[in-house]
Amino acid sequence: MxxxxxxxxxxxxxxxxxxxxxxxxxxxxxxxxxxxxxxxxxxxxxxxxxxxxxxxxxxxxxxxxxxxxxxxxxxxxxxxxxxxxxxxxxxxxxxxxxxxxxxxxxxxxxxxxxxxxxxxxxxxxxxxxxxxxxxxxxxxxxxxxxxxxxxxxxxxxxxxxxxxxxxxxxxxxxxxxxxxxxxxxxxxxxxxxxxxxxxxxxxxxxxxxxxxxxxxxxxxxxxxxxxxxxxxxxxxxxxxxxxxxxxxxxxxxxxxxxxxxxxxxxxxxxxxxxxxxxxxxxxxxPFDEVFLPGFSLNVMTLHYASQATYNFQSQPWNGWSGSQKLYEHYIMPDLNPGPQAEVFGIMPTADDIGLERVQGTVDDRKGNLIVGPQFSAAGERLTDGGVFAPEADLNGPPLTFTPFINDLQFSGCRQCGARIGKYEFENGINTSMNNDYVIYRYADVLLMKAEALWRLNQSDTEALMLVNTVRQRAGVDGFDELTADRLLGERMREMFFELTRRQDLIRFAGDEGPTEYNDSWKFKDVSPETRNVMPIPRVQLETNPNLVQNPGY
Structure with a gap:
């Protein structure tokens, strides 16, 4: 326990x-x-x-x-x-x-x-x-x-x-x-x-x-x-x-x-x-809703109506969502679509909502994301009132979270986007969770060592064993060999929402196969490498005249 x-x-x-x-x-x-x-x-x-x-x-x-x-x-x-x-x-x-x-x-x-x-x-x-x-x-x-x-x-x-x-x-x-x-x-x-x-x-x-x-x-x-x-x-x-x-x-x-x-x-x-x-x-x-509040994933990601699912004391804000690409990687682990694959058309079908039509083992880590029909704590089907997007059916009842996101900038549908379910949501809490937020974890130790060994020798058998140890815990078959794409994809599945993805994408730049930080994905065009570091904020430059802005800004 x-x-x-x-x-x-x-x-x-x-x-x-x-x-x-x-x-x-x-x-x-x-x-x-x-x-x-x-x-x-x-x-x-x-x-x-x-x-x-x-x-x-x-x-x-x-x-x-x-x-x-x-x-x-x-x-x-x-x-x-x-x-x-x-x-x-x-x-x-x-x-x-x-x-x-x-x-x-x-x-x-x-x-x-x-x-x-x-x-x-x-x-x-x-x-x-x-x-x-x-x-x-x-x-x-x-x-x-x-x-x-x-x-x-x-x-x-x-x-x-x-x-x-x-x-x-x-x-x-x-x-x-x-x-x-x-x-x-x-x-x-x-x-x-x-x-x-x-x-x-x-x-x-x-x-x-x-x-x-x-x-x-x-x-x-x-x-x-x-x-x-x-x-x-x-x-x-x-x-x-x-x-x-x-x-x-x-x-x-x-x-x-x-x-x-x-x-x-x-x-x-x-x-x-x-x-x-x-x-x-x-x-x-070590977050605690009484002694150390501040971990608010529950309200950051869930839909307004999700308050009834968990009996939260406050209404969620319907914000942060996992990308469609991320969800696809849990179900199609060797997917390498380059730019974001358009698995769905603009209007997803019932089968598209969960991508369950795809054959093969389903990664246990798919539980990181919440998709599909949503219900209250009493088992009642939740609805989503109000229409913001032109595709009215994407906003209307009943409430169903779909990996598909139709738009980021102006008219995103209110139930589009798989919600972040990596941390268990506690019934009846307000806006602060009791889960401890993980910064470093032993699975990352194994994956990091595997990557370092692989970079020194791409046929290293220990590197393959370490990655497959992590995959075995997730309930999926092991790889027969390691590639840059598989290593980066495995890190995406295992380390999702642990603040590693940006660093990983930048580190794998130049390796054949994986999508890189500067490549295009859905809604994003190719970006210059100067974006691999953030600009020194303008307010800091104005406060401190000795600071020199980073290249590209």
Whole structure:
């Protein structure tokens, strides 16, 4: 049975308390947060050090619903948000995001999300070091916690490196510059320096971090830091032009050989309401509707009428949807249509709704998406009143979710789009879910190692075995060989809605077969490679004159 232990509850209670501080924060790079904690009245025990970590981890509560998910999910071919009448139109924002026609006015949320974490980590490191220097705290207690904060800061910088490339490196709190500069005015040189910083911070931290995965749930431990380092190495060629496949394997082997993690019996166990007992989840945000609210997938994705299905206290917003292509990949795993395949005509038939006419095994992970007729908790057939799109039948009763999406920009039908069902929806909740949000997971360790082995030797038998281990858990037949298309497709099925798709598409650019980040898909034309990093937000450029905009913007 899955559960949140008492220690987990204590940790998320601490995180919940610091949210009042975080919500009052501004988004300046040199943000200062006042604190009642001083060296002479705190930091006397390990528990006091741990309880003070809340600010640095509290930032992670914005990872799913804010700008970070926009960047890593909605800019890809697996998530689309149709403008259904005036709902979700937002002056064309979501259409621009999915079609790579965004402007520098967008994506400030992802920037402030990550720098808020950096700033909080810097402040706490400063406080802990001051306590040690003043003789008010024992170095033996402070050093592992400082290393944990440095590893967490490196995690934030890893994502800044991935999304924006050449960003200011700020490690000071008391002496932080008002207008920090990027490492170089040259984008690629600056990105290399950020890469070097993240690598060194993680390498320095790992020997000092706890290897006890039970007591560090939801925190940076040795293996979470190794996973971050493996992510850095797996994408090193994108970041620096130099491959680091073997280095990625070394870190992944350390995780595997530890024996601390294993695949859960069922894929969906990892995303259950009480998923803190999963043997597979390595790094999570331990959301809780009382102590740490903010995970609102239930209202973000489901139809207005779905309130009656789950007896929610609030009406859902009818927004985020899985793409038709994503749904097809669960049923036709070797589908490689290039540009989005038009399996449906403009008016889908009853058979088209679920694509059940396709022969072969059906992937258990198809449960990530909700399609078909919808019912109330009492078993009554739900209807969808109102007409927004010209294709009136697509909006009318009865309510049926279809993978088909007719339009993104103006007249998306209200029931078009498979809804995101990856995380179990709890009956009777409001707008905050109790499921822990998964950032790193052991299945990804296996798939990452398989890819690194395959890139070194495309006939590697261990790589094939690792991928087939993941496929076996999903209830589908194994592959007889690995190709770039199969690896990328398997990552799409397994890692859907885990913030990896953008990174995966960019990393597989140039490999024969798979659709790439810059290729066309339904509603999107080919985009330039300069879109592989986001623009530095205009508001940041206006605030800090030392920042240099990324190429192509």
């Amino acid at each position: 899955f559960y949140k232990s008492l220690n987990h509850k204590k940790f998320i209670t601490t995180l919940g308390l610091v949210m009042m501080v975080l919500m009052a924060s501004c988004t300046d790079l040199t943000e200062e947060v006042e604190s009642e904690v001083t060296a002479d009245n705190f930091f006397q025990t390990e528990e006091e050090f741990i309880s003070a970590l809340g600010d640095a981890y509290g930032t992670l509560t914005g990872i799913e619903g804010g700008g970070f998910a926009q960047v890593n999910e909605v800019t890809t071919d697996e998530i689309q948000i149709p403008a259904r009448g005036q709902d979700w139109f937002e002056n064309g924002f979501w259409f621009r995001v999915n079609t790579h026609t965004w402007t520098p006015d967008e994506f400030n949320g992802a920037w402030t999300f990550m720098y808020s974490g950096v700033n909080a980590a810097n402040r706490l490191i400063f406080q802990f070091e001051e306590a040690v220097a003043a003789g008010a705290a024992e170095p033996s207690l402070a050093d592992p916690i400082i290393a944990e904060l440095q590893a967490l800061r490196a995690f934030y910088y890893l994502n800044l490196l991935d999304v924006y490339g050449n960003v200011p490196i700020i490690t000071s709190f008391a002496d932080a510059p008002e207008n920090p500069e990027q490492p170089s005015s040259d984008f690629q040189q600056g990105r290399q320096e950020v890469f070097n910083f993240v690598e060194q911070e993680l390498l320095n931290s790992i020997p000092k971090l706890s290897d006890d995965v039970g007591s560090t749930y939801g925190r940076m431990n040795e293996y979470v830091a190794r996973m971050a380092l493996a992510k850095l190495y797996l994408n090193a060629e994108v970041y620096t032009g130099t491959q680091r496949w073997q280095d990625a394997i070394t870190e992944l082997d350390a995780i595997i050989d530890s024996g601390n993690y294993s695949l859960a019996a069922s894929y969906l166990d990892n995303f259950a309401i009480n998923n803190s007992g999963s043997p597979e989840n390595m790094f999570v945000v």
